[in-house]
Amino acid sequence: MGLGLDGFRNCESSQRGSLTGKNPTDRAKLGVKRHILTDGNGIPLAITLTGANVHDKHGVKDTLNSILIFS
Numbered sequence: 001m002g003l004g005l006d007g008f009r010n011c012e013s014s015q016r017g018s019l020t021g022k023n024p025t026d027r028a029k030l031g032v033k034r035h036i037l038t039d040g041n042g043i044p045l046a047i048t049l050t051g052a053n054v055h056d057k058h059g060v061k062d063t064l065n066s067i068l069i070f071s
Helices: 056-065
Strands: 032-038 044-051
Touching: 032 056, 044 056
Parallel strands: none
Antiparallel strands: 032 044
């Protein structure tokens, strides 16, 4: 029994260079990151949204600062 990848091709893209946009990975597409902080039971404590182009360290900071504590 053998394992393999059917249809996988290891070759250069036909769209390269100036045709790929600023970043060939995301091609400047819009997106959203969801930062969700939960307790040990999976109950959400804080939820924040950031743009896909925002570094995760900013999302973590905003999420931790948005925790609501009830006493």
